Amino acid sequence: MNTSPTIALFPEASFGAALNCVGIAQELRKQGATPVFICHPGFVGIFAEYGFAEFHLTAHPSQNTQTAEAHWEDFLNTHLPHFNLPPLEQLTTYVAPTWEAIVDTAIDVEESLQEILTQIRPDAILLDNVIMFPAITKAGCPWVRVVSCAETELPDAAVPPYLSGLTPLDTAGCNAFRKAYRAATQKAHKRYNSFRRRCGLTTLPPDIFLENSEDLNLLLAPSAVRYDRAEPLPEDRFVFLEGCVRNENPFELPYFPNSRGPVIYTSFGSLGALDTDLIQRLIEAFAHIDARFIVNVGGYLDSYDQVPDNVFLGDWFPQPSVVAQCDLFIHHGGNNSFCEALYHGVPSLVMPYCWDGHDNAQRAVDTGVGRRVNRAAWTSQSLKADIQALLLDHKLQDQLSRISARMKQTPGTRQAADAVMNLLRRRP
Amino acid sequence: MARSKRTHHQSHLHLAQQITALILERGMKCGEHLPEQALSDACGVSRTPIRSALKLLESKDIIEWQQEKGYFVSTDSADRITSAIAELENAEDSLANRILLDRSERRIGELQSVSALARRYGTSRNSVLFALKVLSQEGIVTQLPGRAWAFQPMVDSPKSASESFEMRLMLEPLAISSAGFSLDQQKVGLVRKKMKDFLQIEETRTSATLFQRIDIEFHSLIAESSGNRFVRSALLTHHRLRQASKKGLTVPAFRMHQAMEEHLEILDSLDRKQNELAADQMTVHLRRSSIRRPEATNRGISPLIRGSRP
Known part of the structure; x- marks a missing residue:
């Protein structure tokens, strides 16, 4: 094996995947590898700030000429109302168009990706x-599949369908969702299979857009929230990670003028920060709760004024370091957020709006590590009651402390890096 | 006289903040000794003001005095230390700081009246007026015709951050390349030492607050060394505003270290009298620092980055 193998990490264009990969890359670097990042168009600077080389994909010239800002305005106008719909209704309104856009991206960057891989000549790709x-x-x-979404992304008869937000016990609901999912995504799936054929790849079965790796698959699914699968995944090719928490610089708690209560961190990811009306409502509700709230408002700080004395707003936080110091984490069910809460033994109040956030919200309830709040149907009283219930639940605190201790014993970043380096050692 | 006392108090408070930053960065535990001479060297001041700063910290039970032994750390709770420093900052004669802090955290609006501020802080109109005058001298608030006071825009949004870098990219290299640029070598020595000390801190313990303080000190030193008076004045006012904004402290430790190394390279070039090279290095440094994360991302869409990108 090359003494410093070059590992190309290619996360999708979302902060969750990107920062999950930063955690793995930090550990790979410690183990002597040279991690580099392949970035989707416009996804600039995230990895360089952590000291990694970046290679930027360019989209095919035929891509929509609309500016990203105009595109996002359309996105907001179209999809913000959809985020209040139940998962089944999101299939046609949000999930299907998102899959169409994902397929477009795969087609658009193919040529550029080939060129970049020729330039990097990696020893492995994540x-x-x-x-x-x-x-x-x-x-x-060799290439490694990293599943940084919820475990539901890998289908199984005993696991609720991906993006459904259902419990495995709801057999009828699960079957109906599977059927509706197939109908909603089949057009994008057919188009994607045609593209694969053109590229000389075999087609994939319905619902599946990404095959498992023959070499190694890493799943960000801590044992505390893992499902009992009807068909267990082969241990030689599938490694479950106990979280995947990156190293961040320490977070210094901000000054709050007149409150000393528990610290509650709120972040709905960069997409969730676009919903400034919801966050404004939350801030108004927080003003009447005896706690200190740290709220990630993304790039929309200037949308807020008259911030209550027990609330601190910021555009970006070194999240793992903040979660480590907080007593409760209100989030959207993003898999990184959910795992970071578990890793630091912090209860989750999950307010999902799309994708696997629904799955993690339900899983938090089923495993007792948090509560779920419907983003369209809460009041300041119900929110306060949920927060207080989680803060005062000592049994839950004990349960979370045990989970945290177990996860910290075998950090997912190290598990992932070990597995990748072992894969390279095994190869001739 | 009152003004002089106030200035002294603020300088002791600033030193106290530096000492607590050292305690936090070094992860000092309860019972660890705080030698006056070492603090004096670290902060670049004599032992007399260090003693006053230590007394301030003692009054808040962050450290304790032991007869004939000196000062020792008495709490290692970062939360408690931060709260105690905030209390000191919020002492009566720091009303200007409190107003500024509340504005930077958007707790008060852009337009303010003296009476509204007096009500919020439970103090007299005269105290508020004095605080606003202090902020006005710093170029942070302006008195409008009538009774209103207006805050300058803060560097706290993607657009304002872009505009800030756009301005700095024009002016900071110019500050260096203009005729008459002259550095105070004593100040260079002090800031260089702080930067080197910063680089010794492990990445996992890097303090964003300390980074911002040293960063602004370095860039202010460049500004005040300029031979062009208008560039100097505009940049110094802007750096004070950056300090007041207290946002944008969110780069990972790697970039903080890299930025500090870039500062040192600029000083090295200036030491060799290669001002044109230093000006170019400043451009590169600011361009790197101005790279912004996307504001929103989602599968299948190009990320959202609003505002201009210098």
Whole structure:
């Protein structure tokens, strides 16, 4: 094996996958590898700030000429109301168009990805994405699938369907969702399979946009919230990670003028920060709760004024370091957020709005590590009651302390790096 | 006289903040000794003001005095230390700081009246007026015709951050390349030492607050060394505003270290009298620092980045 193998990490264009990969890359670097990042168009600077080389994909020239800002305005106008719908109704309104856009991206960057891989000549590729890019399979090196979404992304008869927000016990609901999911995504799926055929790849079965790796698959699914699968995944190819928490610089708690209560961190990810009306409502409710609230408002700080004395707003936080110091984490069910809460033994109040956030919200309830709040149907009284219930639940605190201790004993970042380095050692 | 006392108090408070930053960065535990001479060297001042700062910290039970032994850390709770420092900052004669802090955290609006501020802080109109005059001298608030006072825009949104870098990219290299640029070598020595000390801190213990303080000190030193008076004045006012904004402290430790190394390279070039090279290095440094994370991302869409990108 090359003494400092070059590992190309290719996360999808979301902060969750990107920062999950930063955690793995930090550990790979410690183990002597040279991690580099392949970035989707416009996803600039995230990895360089952590000291990693970046290689930027360019989209095919035929891509929509609309500016990103105009595109996002359309996105907001179209989809903000959809985030209040139940998962089943999101299938046609949000999930199907998102899959169409993902397929577009895979087609648009293929040529550029081939060029970048020729330039990097990696010893291995870590693909943290929801779709296969044909260039990956032709790069002449092993590739690793990283599932940084909820475990539901890998289907199984005993696991509720991906993006459904259902419990495994709801058999009828699960079957109905599976059927509706297939109907909603089949157009994008057919188009994607045609693209695969053109690239010389075999087609994939319905619902599936990304095959498992023949070499190694890493799942960000801590044992505390893992499902009992009807068909267990082979241990030689599938490694479950106990979280995947990156190293961040310490967070210094901000000054709050007149409150000393528990610290509650709120973040709905960069997409959730776009819903400034919801966050404004939350801030108004927080003003009447005896606690200190740290709220991630993304790039929309200037949308807020008259911030209560027990609330602190910021555009970006070193999240793992903040979660480590807080007593409760209000989040959208993003898998990184959910795992970071578990890793630091902090209860979750999950307010999902799309994608696997629904799955994690339900899983938090089923495993007793948190509560779920419907983003369209809460009041300041119900929110206060949920917060207080979680803060005062000593049995839950004990349960979370045990989970945290177990996860910290075998950090997912190290598990992932060990597995990748072992894979390279095994190869001729 | 009152003004002089106030100035002294603020300088002791600033030193006290530096000492607590050292306690936190070094992860000092209860019972660890705080030698006056070492603090004096670290802060670049004599032992007399260090003693006054230590007394301030003792009054808040962050450290304790032991007869004939000196000062020792008496709490290692970061939360308690931060709260105690905030209390000191919020002492009566720091009303200007409190107003500024509340504005930077958007707890009070852009337009303010003296009476509204007097009500909020439970103090007299005269105290508020004095505080507003202090902020006015710093160029942070302006008195409008009538009774209103207006805060300058803060560097706290993607657009304002872009505009800030756009301005600095024009002016900071110019500050260096203009005729008459002259550095105070004593100040260079002090800031260089602080930067080197910063680079010794492990990445996992890096303090964003300390980074911002040293960063602004370095860039202010460049500004005040400029031979162009208008560039100097505009940049110094802007750096005070950056300090007041207290936002944008969210870069990972790697970039903080890298930025500190870039500062040192600029000083090295200036020491060799290669001002044009230093000006170019400043451009590169600011361009790197101005790279912003996308504001929103989602599968299948190009990330959202609003505002201009210098």
